[in-house]
Amino acid sequence: KNRARLLIRCPDQPGIVATVSQFLYEHGANIVTSDQYTLDPEGGQFFMRIEFDCPGLRDKKADLEKDFTPIAEKFNMHYDVRYVHELKNVAIFASKEPHCLLELLWEWESGDLMANIAVVVSNHEVVRDMVESRGIPFHYIPANRDIRSQAEAQQKEILEQYDVDLVILARYMQILTPDFVEEYKNQIINIHHSFLPAFIGANPYERAFNRGVKMIGATSHYVTNDLDEGPIIEQDIGRVDHRDDVAAMKKIGQAIERSVLARAVKWHLEDRIIVHGNKTIVF
Amino acid sequence: KNRARLLIRCPDQPGIVATVSQFLYEHGANIVTSDQYTLDPEGGQFFMRIEFDCPGLRDKKADLEKDFTPIAEKFNMHYDVRYVHELKNVAIFASKEPHCLLELLWEWESGDLMANIAVVVSNHEVVRDMVESRGIPFHYIPANRDIRSQAEAQQKEILEQYDVDLVILARYMQILTPDFVEEYKNQIINIHHSFLPAFIGANPYERAFNRGVKMIGATSHYVTNDLDEGPIIEQDIGRVDHRDDVAAMKKIGQAIERSVLARAVKWHLEDRIIVHGNKTIVF
C-alpha cells in the first residue's frame, strides 16, 4: 500500500497548509483526505492530519522524511508520518468479563481492525480459549493490588517481546502504576463503564442505579495517572428506566462499552486522534 | 371529561390488583391504561397508576373516594385520585435565558401542556413581553443571594395567590431555601444543564468543555435541598466534538434542555411520576 498519514502540530501561522501541500505535491503525493483545527485562529496551536497516496512510497520514505525536516524546523512542528502498511502491534489486557475482548477479536477477524493483535494478557484463565483458538498468544499473569509490581514486570517484558505499540484495557479492572503509564503515554486505551466524569472509580452501575439516572454510558479514554481522568476519546449512552436493576444496567452497558471501545481503538489505529493536554482532537 | 387517574403505593401483597380493578368495575369505571411496578416481588413496595374513564365522574367523585377508603386502609395504601379536567396551576420561574420558558409557552399554546400557566416570575425584565403578550400575569421579583428571604416571601405570596400546584424552574439560576423547598416538596421541577451527576453546580458547559467530554446533556429533576441531587425525571444528551467551544456547547445544550424539561413537565402533569426516595418511577 502506498498510503501514509502526516500528523502535524505547531503554533498557528500563515503558510503552513501552502508549504505542506506544496511539499507533498513536489514529492508526487496525492492528498486523499485532510483535516485541520486551530485552537484559536489568532495565535493558538494548529493541528493537521493529512492522508495521502504516494506511488512507490516504500522507496521514497527516507527521502520524504529527510526533505520534510527543514519545513518542520521552520514552523516549529511536532510531526509524525505513519505508514498504513506498517500495522501497529496491539496487546489486549483482559480480566474475567470477556465482552470487550470478544468485540475486538470479532472486529479483527472481520478485517475491521487494521492492527496486529500480538498478544492477550489476563489475570484470569477464562478467556484463554477464545484467544488461543484464534491463534493469538495468551499469557496468564496473576495480578492484584499486592503483587502489582511483579505483575507489571512480567507484563512489560511481554510488551517488549512483542514490540507493542498500543495497550488496550478491555475491562482489565487493575490499576497500573505511574511508571507503566509513563512508559506507554497516550498508548494505553481504557474503557470505563460510565459516562465520565460521572461515576469515576469502582462500581459505576451500582452507583448509577442508586442515583436513579435515566441513562447510562461508557467512556473510552487514554490512561493517565489520575484514575478515569485521562483524555476522553469517545462516549456513548443508552436509556434505562426504573424497571432496570443493576444486572439489567450491566447488560445494557456492555453493548455500549463494546461499541465505544471498538470505535476508540479504530480511530487510534487510523491515526485520527491527537492528544492535546487533557483533551483529544479526533479527525 | 370523565377521566381520572388513581395512583397507589403500598407494601406488595396478594390481591391488590384484583381488589382495585373490582372496585373500579363495580363503580362503572373502565380502565384505559394501567401500569404497575414492584421494587422487589418478595416483600417490596408496590406502585400502580391506573387511568380510567367513568361516565358521570363529577357526580360520583365523593362516593368513589369514600368507598375507596376501606380498601386503602386494608392494604395500607398511600393513594391519590387526580381528575383530568382539574388542570394544575403552574408557576414558571425564569431568569435571563428564555429558551426553556419559550418552549413551555409554545407547548402550552399548541395544546400539548395540559395545565393552567397561572403566573411567570422572574428576577429579570427581559421575558416580560413574551409572557404578557400571551395573557399570562408576569411578576418581576428581584432575587439574588443577599435578598433571598425577601424574594421568597414575595414569591410564596404569589404562589398562594394563584393557588399554584407546580413550580417550574426554567433556568431560574437562583438557589431556593430549605423552607421553600419543603413547602413545595416534589412540586418543584428544575432543569440542570448537564448530564447529572456529572457537573453538579455552576457553569457545567465550561466544565464540560474543560474536561473534553464528547457528549453534553441536560437533566430534569425535582428540587431537594441537596443542590442538583434531587430525584431525576428525565435526561438526554447531544454529541459535541473538539470544534465545539463553550458557546457552541451552550447552543447544542439549549435544544436538549428545552426538550428534556418539556418532557418532564408533561409527565408530571399527566401524573405519570411517582417519587420514591431519591428516585422516580415514570409510568
Next chain:
Amino acid sequence: KNRARLLIRCPDQPGIVATVSQFLYEHGANIVTSDQYTLDPEGGQFFMRIEFDCPGLRDKKADLEKDFTPIAEKFNMHYDVRYVHELKNVAIFASKEPHCLLELLWEWESGDLMANIAVVVSNHEVVRDMVESRGIPFHYIPANRDIRSQAEAQQKEILEQYDVDLVILARYMQILTPDFVEEYKNQIINIHHSFLPAFIGANPYERAFNRGVKMIGATSHYVTNDLDEGPIIEQDIGRVDHRDDVAAMKKIGQAIERSVLARAVKWHLEDRIIVHGNKTIVF
C-alpha cells in the same frame, strides 16, 4: 421456576381486568408485571399481557387452564399461557454473512437469550464451525430459487425433528414459499437491512447509497408472503455521510442489524409481542 405469562386478546368490555386479576388471586398467583392496550376505548380490541408467579405452578397448570376456560368463553378471548421454564426451540437460518448469527449465539452463550437453540440451517458451509464448536447441530441444505421446494422439504423435516417453535432468518437471503410461511405464521422473524418501508427488496445498502440518505437502518419483522411487508417488531438507524460508500454503509448497518434482530428475538421469547393485523403490539 414458577413464573408464567398470560396473553389475552378480546373485544374491550367492562370487567376484564377485574375478572382476570381475581382469577389469578384466587389461584394463589402474584402479578409481577401487567400491560394492557386498547385499540379504541369505545369498542375496540383489548390486549393484555400479565406475568405472574405462582408457587407450585407445575402441579397447578392443568387446573389453572381448566378454570380459565369459562372466563375466556365469557369474554370471547383468544388467550395463551406460556410457562417461563418451557424454553422455546429455536432454529436459525443463516447464509454467508455470519454477523447476525454470531450475535445471537453470543447472547445465548451469555445467558441473555432464554431459548433452546435447537439447530442452525444454512445454504453455505462457512458458518458450520462456529455453530458446531458450541455444540449446536448444523445442517447444510443447499438452497436457491431453482431448488426451493426440495430445500424447504428438507428444512421442514428438520424443524419437525427438533420441534421448532421459532425460526430466525439471520440474513438468510432466500425467499420462503407461501406454504412454509403459512405453517409457521408469526413464528418466523426476519432482519431486513433497511429502514422499512424504504428499500424493500434486494440490495438496500446500494440503493441507500444511490439515494444519498443521511441515515441507514434495519428492521426486524415477522415474515408474511408479501416481501418485507410483515408486521414490524423493531427498527433502528445509524448516521452516514457522503464519505460512506456502500462498503462503509454495510459495516455500519451490520452493527444495527445485529442489535435490532437480537432485541426482536428477545421480545418474542419473552412473549412480549402480540401480532394484530399487520402491526405488532410490543409490551
Next chain:
Amino acid sequence: KNRARLLIRCPDQPGIVATVSQFLYEHGANIVTSDQYTLDPEGGQFFMRIEFDCPGLRDKKADLEKDFTPIAEKFNMHYDVRYVHELKNVAIFASKEPHCLLELLWEWESGDLMANIAVVVSNHEVVRDMVESRGIPFHYIPANRDIRSQAEAQQKEILEQYDVDLVILARYMQILTPDFVEEYKNQIINIHHSFLPAFIGANPYERAFNRGVKMIGATSHYVTNDLDEGPIIEQDIGRVDHRDDVAAMKKIGQAIERSVLARAVKWHLEDRIIVHGNKTIVF
C-alpha cells in the same frame, strides 16, 4: 468581518490543494477550516470548502477574484467565493402549521441563523401576526392546485423584489411548477415529514401509522421536479410505539421536523453544502 468561504469543484488531479493554499497565502489569507472530498481517488470529482480570514477583505475582493481566474481555468474548476458579511436574503413559505416557521424565526431572533429573513409568504393568514410582530414583511398569497400559475407569478415578483437567495418551504404543502423550481435550482429547501424515501407524497404520518413502523422521521432536501426525490440534506428520526396514534405521531414528528429543517438551513447559510447529482456533500 474579514471572513470568506471558497467552494471548489473540479476533476481530481495533483496540485490542487498546493496551488489553492499557496494562492491564499500569497494574498494574506489565513485558512480557518478546510474540508475536501474526492468521489474516487483515481479520476473522480474533487470538492473543497475553505473558510479563510483575510484582513481588509472588502478592498481585496476584486483582486482576489481576478487573480483566482487563471487557477480556476487551469484546473477546470467550478468555484464560488462567499463573503460571510454578505447575508443571504431568505424567503419562508408557510402554510397553516406554524411549527417549522416558528423554529426558524426563533433561531433567527437568537442570532443562530446568519441570514436576512426578507419576507414570509403564506397561503393562509394564520401566521401573519407572528411574522409581522417581528418586523418581517408578510404576504398573503392564496394558492392551490387550480391557481398555481397566478400564485407563482405573484410569488416570483416578491422573490425578485426582495432579491431572495434562498426559499424555505416550512411545511408549505403546495407543489411548485417546474419553471419555478428551475429558476431557484438548489435554492429551495423543503422539509418532508417522513424518513425518505419511505412515505413519499401525502399523509406520511397516516401511512407510517398504518404500516406499523417503530420510528418516524423527517427529511430536509433541495426541491427538484420529482416530488420528494431531491438531494437530501439532513434526516432524523424518533421512536414511536403501538400506543402512538396518528395525532401522537404528528406531535413527535413536529419536533423532528423543526430541528431537521433548522439544521439544513443553517448548513446552507454557512455554505457547507455542495450538491452533486442527486446527493449532497455536507462539509
